[in-house]
């Protein structure tokens with residue numbers, strides 16, 4: 001099937017005043033279509049920076065991201081935005097729901113934004129049932145628990161059946177029960193729809209839901225035995 005997501009020698013340094021903060025020091029990876037890959041590594045190792053670049057949310061200093069055959073940095077902003085809306089579902093640690101909209105509208109808005117006309121009420125019902133949200137759809141985020149908010153955010157990410165799901169610490173603020181629901185849903189969606197999933201996590205239990213684990217440290221991809229957190233667990 002070939003690589004669906006390919007990163008080639010990605011480099012990114014942040015500039016804070018006169019200080020340079022290197023975040024990615026040459027990352028190359030490739031994720032096959034339909035693969036579920038998890039990315040682990042200590043805090044500050046560059047995981048979120050990688051997530052933003054792979055999702056076309058920020059630009060690299062150098063290197064390339066090829067998504068489904070398209071070099072996303074080479075696209076004009078408007079095209080890149082379109083590609084993102086059409087092909088990628090995002091899940092963030094902090095949910096990022098719209099506070100004034102109820103759960104139903106928070107999910108539905110993703111469909112309107114993508115404008116792919118994919119209005120499939122049966123799929124909406126199925127996703128919200130599977131995520132245990134059927135009775136919570138008329139509530140605003142402030143009336144929902146953290147776990148419920150993340151389940152809404154996941155429904156929003158999946159509602160357009162995106163080819164790629166990118167998740168940055170999706171269970172970082174959740175209890176075990178809600179983490180399990182979120183992880184199982186990601187896995188199920190990956191298997192049923194052949195979605196390519198890249199999930200960042202701190203949690204070795206969560207990382208097991210994927211097919212393969214990528215370890216990061218100090219802006220590099222490293223071998224598992226070079227990841228101190230990981231090595232300490234066995």
Ligand SMILES: Nc1ncnc2c1ncn2[C@@H]1O[C@H](COP(=O)(O)OP(=O)(O)O)[C@@H](O)[C@H]1O
Nearest residue numbers: 014016021022023042043044045046047048049
């Ligand atoms: N917007 C930013 N401005 C300055 N430094 C940043 C910014 N975002 C991240 N960094 C720095 O880049 C490095 C990698 O951060 P990040 O990609 O968030 O790692 P992780 O997600 O693994 O914790 C860290 O040293 C972090 O402090």
Ligand SMILES: [Mg+2]
Nearest residue numbers: 047048049168
């Ligand atoms: Mg992070």
